[in-house]
Amino acid sequence: MVDAPKQPYTGDEMMDNLIRMNTELMSELWVLRDRVTILEHMLQEKGAISRKAIDDFVPTGDLAKELVRERDGLVEKVVGGAWMQGFSVESLVAKAKK
Amino acid sequence: MTNASLPESPITPFKTVSLAQRGRAGMEFLGSLQSFVAGTVRQRARADFNADPEGAALAQNWAQRNEPWSERIAKAKAVAERSTTYRYDRLMQRYVAEEVYTKGIPATEARRAEAEAFYAIPIKPAGGSLELDPSIPIPKYHSETEWHLMPGGWDGYDLYGITMGSGVGPLVFVRGGFAAVEAGDDLRQQRIDVAKQFPKKSYGRIYEPGCGGFGTLAAVHKVFPEAELVGSDLSPHLLRQGHMGAERMGIKVDFKQRDARDTKEPSNSVDGVIMYALQHEMPIDVNIDTLKEALRILKPGGDLVMSDPPPFAAVHPLQAVVLDWDTEHRGEPFFTVTREVEWADVMKELGFVNVEAYTIGAQGYPYIVRGSKPA
Numbered sequence A: 001m002v003d004a005p006k007q008p009y010t011g012d013e014m015m016d017n018l019i020r021m022n023t024e025l026m027s028e029l030w031v032l033r034d035r036v037t038i039l040e041h042m043l044q045e046k047g048a049i050s051r052k053a054i055d056d057f058v059p060t061g062d063l064a065k066e067l068v069r070e071r072d073g074l075v076e077k078v079v080g081g082a083w084m085q086g087f088s089v090e091s092l093v094a095k096a097k098k
Numbered sequence B: 001m002t003n004a005s006l007p008e009s010p011i012t013p014f015k016t017v018s019l020a021q022r023g024r025a026g027m028e029f030l031g032s033l034q035s036f037v038a039g040t041v042r043q044r045a046r047a048d049f050n051a052d053p054e055g056a057a058l059a060q061n062w063a064q065r066n067e068p069w070s071e072r073i074a075k076a077k078a079v080a081e082r083s084t085t086y087r088y089d090r091l092m093q094r095y096v097a098e099e100v101y102t103k104g105i106p107a108t109e110a111r112r113a114e115a116e117a118f119y120a121i122p123i124k125p126a127g128g129s130l131e132l133d134p135s136i137p138i139p140k141y142h143s144e145t146e147w148h149l150m151p152g153g154w155d156g157y158d159l160y161g162i163t164m165g166s167g168v169g170p171l172v173f174v175r176g177g178f179a180a181v182e183a184g185d186d187l188r189q190q191r192i193d194v195a196k197q198f199p200k201k202s203y204g205r206i207y208e209p210g211c212g213g214f215g216t217l218a219a220v221h222k223v224f225p226e227a228e229l230v231g232s233d234l235s236p237h238l239l240r241q242g243h244m245g246a247e248r249m250g251i252k253v254d255f256k257q258r259d260a261r262d263t264k265e266p267s268n269s270v271d272g273v274i275m276y277a278l279q280h281e282m283p284i285d286v287n288i289d290t291l292k293e294a295l296r297i298l299k300p301g302g303d304l305v306m307s308d309p310p311p312f313a314a315v316h317p318l319q320a321v322v323l324d325w326d327t328e329h330r331g332e333p334f335f336t337v338t339r340e341v342e343w344a345d346v347m348k349e350l351g352f353v354n355v356e357a358y359t360i361g362a363q364g365y366p367y368i369v370r371g372s373k374p375a
């Protein structure tokens, strides 16, 4: 068993945890970006969709609405995550319905 | 699976198993992170150290101070830890050291079927041998340490060969920036440069105690293709990997399971001995007995080349703190004690002649101690 470090490196356990979380997120972000880049490359190689077509594509209609919904949801989750505001079954159900 | 269906490996000259996208990209991320932290962030930590009056004073007369190393390191560590940049650097070093296994082992497991198929591919024999000897006593310090935070130690996982050979080695370590290795250092070239420290033009038989796998002997073969090669180690897993690698590369090497203190080779039987990254993995008394054994098996006039991280005296105080850190934080129980010793003096006392200690790298690493058996 490799044990956890005896003391936090920054002097504050929560700060260590936050930095670890942040680094892990960066790792996940990179894994995804690596994958998307490969995906685009392979699609182009196979002649299915070119990278330029992806760059030039402007989402409209339902797709545009879906992206707005997803983006706002992400901002709310991440930025809003810093403020604990209390919650109830109702508030959570309302959130799910948004 | 056939040989032909396997991808080229960036480090081994033969095809091998590659990690799937998630594993590969995750490991590559660790390589970038470690290289950036050890390069850019560490430089800032060093500037903080030098800007601290106490740090500047320590750096002035670091090697000459009339104090035990433990006290000097404690003072330098206190200065280093005043820098938040240094502490961030340490957290990231620790993070990468953990993650190469916490990410590397699952990434390897995802390729278990491919790995097993790879090991089953027949190899055209190169004439080398593998002699495992289960009767050899394995010292406790070796079997009970989880080296480098590697769960279970060198023999703790049946596919560490893939974790290291297809993951940690080519995707993380290749970028440098851990322990004594500087960011951007080329590990493979460093081994070749170390092999070039043998003073003669040609060698008959070269022995590597604590060879692990085939990394250093491959470098020796590059420099002295004529030399007959023998490598020994305590770890059956590493010896198997080494044997397989050498045979795949078509290079004849005899691998033997031996304690470096008791090689069972006849006296006066080898022309050269090389020890690479062995010293810091052994306690002081084991190191001394290993040097005695090397002297015994060397032919009169034969040469020993040793390379390990530099002694504390040969580096900047912040680098000394960084080396010392590995002892407690990266599963290296003997890093500190072996860095306190000037091994050239020990070799002279033991009877080696023409003993020299010097660095062949910009920051004190790779560090060489070499000497010869009296003719």
Ligand SMILES: C[S@@+](CC[C@H](N)C(=O)[O-])C[C@H]1O[C@@H](n2cnc3c(N)ncnc32)[C@H](O)[C@@H]1O
Pocket: B142, B154, B209, B210, B211, B212, B213, B215, B216, B232, B233, B234, B235, B238, B258, B259, B260, B261, B275, B276, B277, B278, B281, B282, B286
């Ligand atoms: C960091 S590895 C270096 C391996 C190799 N020399 C290389 O250049 O890659 C240290 C090695 O020393 C071996 N070792 C430690 N104590 C030993 C001993 N008493 N006898 C033989 N090998 C030993 C370990 O099993 C491990 O393979």
